[in-house]
Amino acid sequence: MARRISLKTAVNEAIDQAMQLDPTVIMLGEDIVGGAGAPGEMDAWGGVLGVTKGLYAKHGDRLLDTPLSESAYVGAAIGAACCGMRPIAELMFIDFMGVCFDQIFNQAAKFRYMFGGKAETPVVIRCMVGAGFRAAAQHSQMLTPLFTHIPGLKVVCPSTPYDTKGLLMQSIRDNDPVIFCEHKNLYALEGDVPEAPYAIPFGEANVVREGRDVTIVTYGLMVHRSLEAAATLAKEGIDVEIVDLRTLSPLDIDTVLESVTRTGRLVCVDEASPRCNIATDIAAQVAMHAFKALKAQIEQVAPPHTPVPFSPTLEDLYIPSAAQIAQAVRRTTGGK
Amino acid sequence: MAANNPFPLSRDALLGCYRRMRTIREFEDRLHIDFGRGDIPGFVHLYAGEEAAAVGIMSHLGDGDRIASTHRGHGHCIAKGVDVGAMMKEIYGRKGGSCEGKGGSMHIADLSKGMMGANGILGAGAPLVCGAALAAKFRGKGEIAICFVGDGASNQGTFLESLNLAAIWNLPALFVVENNGYAESTSRDYATAVNSYVDRASGFGLPGVVVDGTDFFAVHEAAGEIIRRAREGGGPSLLECKMVRFHGHFEGDAQTYRANGELEDLRANHDCLKKLAAQLTSAGVASAAELADIDRQVLALIEQAVVDAKAAPLPSAADLLTDVYVKY
Ligand SMILES: Cc1ncc(C[n+]2csc(CCOP(=O)(O)OP(=O)(O)O)c2C)c(N)n1
Ligand SMILES: [Mg+2]
Numbered sequence: 131m132a133r134r135i136s137l138k139t140a141v142n143e144a145i146d147q148a149m150q151l152d153p154t155v156i157m158l159g160e161d162i163v164g165g166a167g168a169p170g171e172m173d174a175w176g177g178v179l180g181v182t183k184g185l186y187a188k189h190g191d192r193l194l195d196t197p198l199s200e201s202a203y204v205g206a207a208i209g210a211a212c213c214g215m216r217p218i219a220e221l222m223f224i225d226f227m228g229v230c231f232d233q234i235f236n237q238a239a240k241f242r243y244m245f246g247g248k249a250e251t252p253v254v255i256r257c258m259v260g261a262g263f264r265a266a267a268q269h270s271q272m273l274t275p276l277f278t279h280i281p282g283l284k285v286v287c288p289s290t291p292y293d294t295k296g297l298l299m300q301s302i303r304d305n306d307p308v309i310f311c312e313h314k315n316l317y318a319l320e321g322d323v324p325e326a327p328y329a330i331p332f333g334e335a336n337v338v339r340e341g342r343d344v345t346i347v348t349y350g351l352m353v354h355r356s357l358e359a360a361a362t363l364a365k366e367g368i369d370v371e372i373v374d375l376r377t378l379s380p381l382d383i384d385t386v387l388e389s390v391t392r393t394g395r396l397v398c399v400d401e402a403s404p405r406c407n408i409a410t411d412i413a414a415q416v417a418m419h420a421f422k423a424l425k426a427q428i429e430q431v432a433p434p435h436t437p438v439p440f441s442p443t444l445e446d447l448y449i450p451s452a453a454q455i456a457q458a459v460r461r462t463t464g465g466k
Numbered sequence: 467m468a469a470n471n472p473f474p475l476s477r478d479a480l481l482g483c484y485r486r487m488r489t490i491r492e493f494e495d496r497l498h499i500d501f502g503r504g505d506i507p508g509f510v511h512l513y514a515g516e517e518a519a520a521v522g523i524m525s526h527l528g529d530g531d532r533i534a535s536t537h538r539g540h541g542h543c544i545a546k547g548v549d550v551g552a553m554m555k556e557i558y559g560r561k562g563g564s565c566e567g568k569g570g571s572m573h574i575a576d577l578s579k580g581m582m583g584a585n586g587i588l589g590a591g592a593p594l595v596c597g598a599a600l601a602a603k604f605r606g607k608g609e610i611a612i613c614f615v616g617d618g619a620s621n622q623g624t625f626l627e628s629l630n631l632a633a634i635w636n637l638p639a640l641f642v643v644e645n646n647g648y649a650e651s652t653s654r655d656y657a658t659a660v661n662s663y664v665d666r667a668s669g670f671g672l673p674g675v676v677v678d679g680t681d682f683f684a685v686h687e688a689a690g691e692i693i694r695r696a697r698e699g700g701g702p703s704l705l706e707c708k709m710v711r712f713h714g715h716f717e718g719d720a721q722t723y724r725a726n727g728e729l730e731d732l733r734a735n736h737d738c739l740k741k742l743a744a745q746l747t748s749a750g751v752a753s754a755a756e757l758a759d760i761d762r763q764v765l766a767l768i769e770q771a772v773v774d775a776k777a778a779p780l781p782s783a784a785d786l787l788t789d790v791y792v793k794y
Contacts (some may be wrong), residue, residue: 167656440570441559
């Protein structure tokens with residue numbers, strides 16, 4: 131039975147069900163319960179935005195609040211993953227990866243290969259990504275490309291509550307380290323989600339809108355901006371197809387190539403900064419593998435090559451808009 | 467009156483410190499109200515209740531001394547002499563703000579005042595302060611650098627590594643642990659194994675001192691001693707200020723992790739500003755009327771800062787692209 135729940139609730143439900151199904155699933159993070167050692171209420175916060183609220187009542191000490199020591203507790207999650215547990219570490223904001231990056235990209239990402247295929251590191255590192263929260267340069271980044279660059283890591287960034295639950299359940303079941311990116315401006319988004327547990331396989335993009343004329347490839351919040359743009363363009367007679375990548379590593383390049391081969395036009399939309407990001411990777415792969423299908427130059431829509439500004443006026447200009455996306459699509463059709 | 471001033475500071479200096487503490491309190495309480503009204507975007511962490519620490523320490527510093535602050539940085543900024551009008555504009559995301567609206571509450575900086583920035587990354591200030599202290603050592607003018615860190619953030623590896631680095635290089639650095647008992651909703655006692663930061667310091671080979679951070683004179687005296695030692699080449703120290711925060715972790719925090727009546731008790735019995743006012747008036751250094759006069763002036767200053775901030779121009783599209791590099 132499906133019912134409408136928010137993306138935030140979908141995260142909570144996936145963790146809850148994964149913990150019910152598998153006793154080795156544990157969770158570590160800062161204030162994920164809240165109130166530890168304090169005189170007031172336990173589960174006072176349930177995470178900084180209340181995403182994990184209520185899980186403590188159901189699963190107790192399988193949720194561990196940590197000191198403010200990301201290297202130590204993210205590393206501990208990785209270590210426990212090598213030793214039979216399935217830990218979920220919550221790093222509030224992806225920006226804080228800077229503090230614990232070694233444990234992720236020199237340790238977790240490398241074990242399997244370095245140890246000759248003998249290691250498994252089934253850890254999930256959940257974090258918030260993206261701008262639009264007026265949270266400024268150190269709490270707003272879309273750092274997905276840093277992680278897709280590293281062999282050994284899987285990278286997920288869902289756009290809907292349905293995908294969030296299914297992909298988080300898959301992330302927890304998966305035997306490789308997964309960076310699970312939750313867009314903070316999508317937590318309130320509601321959608322139909324089945325109550326029963328289910329997993330969405332990695333490496334399967336979702337065509338969220340079918341169209342004949344132009345292919346938009348994107349993920350996360352930008353899926354919604356692209357849908358807005360497509361609605362505007364439909365009125366102008368431009369029929370847009372939108373591919374939501376869902377997992378950035380592994381990457382479903384086949385769906386992208388198949389779509390571009392049909393439409394002949396490609397717009398890559400990414401909230402990450404414009405150099406060496408997901409959009410440029412898609413553009414390069416299409417240019418390498420489907421060059422002959424292209425009827426127009428590939429377009430990229432991304433923020434400028436700047437940190438995320440604080441001032442709401444600037445931040446709104448920073449984040450790619452539906453209007454910018456529509457304009458890029460029009461450039462590929464020569465105004466048609 | 468000045469003749470029988472029992473304090474180690476002149477009457478003018480004392481009134482200056484009172485004014486700074488009052489300015490911080492008024493600034494923060496006003497942000498609390500305006501945030502509640504929806505006027506202020508983003509994350510805002512208020513320093514109200516902790517003023518004696520910032521002002522007690524900063525009263526020993528000049529513009530050539532550097533500080534690195536935290537996410538809860540407004541008090542450090544004001545105590546270090548950052549312009550209140552520019553800070554308010556920054557928090558409102560306007561042109562003319564301390565960072566031209568690009569940084570916001572969590573990133574206010576004024577390098578001309580030796581204020582190296584509030585910080586959104588916990589523990590990030592400590593290595594920077596080692597660098598600032600190293601630079602001061604090379605300059606050889608007796609300047610120092612101070613890192614502020616919360617009880618929670620003092621568990622970051624960056625902080626602990628910095629203690630060791632400062633110690634082995636005998637840097638003119640001071641590490642101030644602002645212990646307000648909580649990191650967000652988690653208690654200090656849960657998250658930190660040792661009870662005393664003096665024990666931590668000695669583990670790293672630094673002298674450590676604990677003070678009542680709600681007592682301006684206690685902070686002033688303890689900080690004066692270790693700052694003098696650092697200036698004279700005596701090396702780094704750690705100062706733990708036991709203090710209280712009057713608002714939530716950030717604006718919008720329901721604070722259900724606190725005990726019933728806890729906040730009321732803190733405000734009634736552990737208010738550093740009330741304590742200082744009582745000390746000044748009972749010693750006859752200032753009258754209640756004189757302090758009330760300062761309070762009125764501060765209120766007017768903050769009111770003006772808000773009016774100016776709301777009237778200040780918004781940044782323009784061109785501003786989005788400037789200042790990423792010096793040259794590119
Ligand atoms: C590296 C990093 N981890 C986590 C956070 C989120 N965070 C911001 S403030 C805070 C609590 C800080 O507590 P403490 O150091 O005691 O300072 P206080 O807020 O009490 O002044 C946390 C967890 C962060 N900003 N940076
Ligand atoms: Mg604290």
